[in-house]
Amino acid sequence: MPGSLSAYLSQVEEDGADYVVIDTPPHAGGTIDAAIRAADLVVIPIRPGPFDINAAAGTVGIMKQTGRPGIFVLSQVAAVGPEGDDTAAVLQELYxxxxVAKARLGQRKAFMQALISGQAITEFDRPSSKAVGEIKALFREVRSRL
Structure with missing residues (x-):
């Protein structure tokens, strides 16, 4: 898989792509290592709670080994409650x-419905929706770090 990633990235560069997003599972072995090595920025989505915080250790370890920069993005954050802020504080203490990105993605049905429909949230939902606003804010923040 890492060899095909390299070929793919060469092809999209030839094609003039501005951005390439590589989505990997958190424990993908050589694939995640190759993706991190190729990344200008590693975006690590984190759902509030201990499971995602603990799962981030492997990714952060590879980032440190390869010298690649990263950013945590809180995802599926409940509209009410301290879990998002608590998770951000723990992440900053550990790493x-x-x-941690200022932009957060809320726990919204629209994100799952867009995924099921095979569309990006900006295609699925109205431009003025909270979900679209959140994803645009995240894109601006990630882009500013590239």
């Missing part, structure tokens, strides 16, 4: 060199 002070990896910032």
């Amino acid at each position: 002070p060199d990896v910032p």
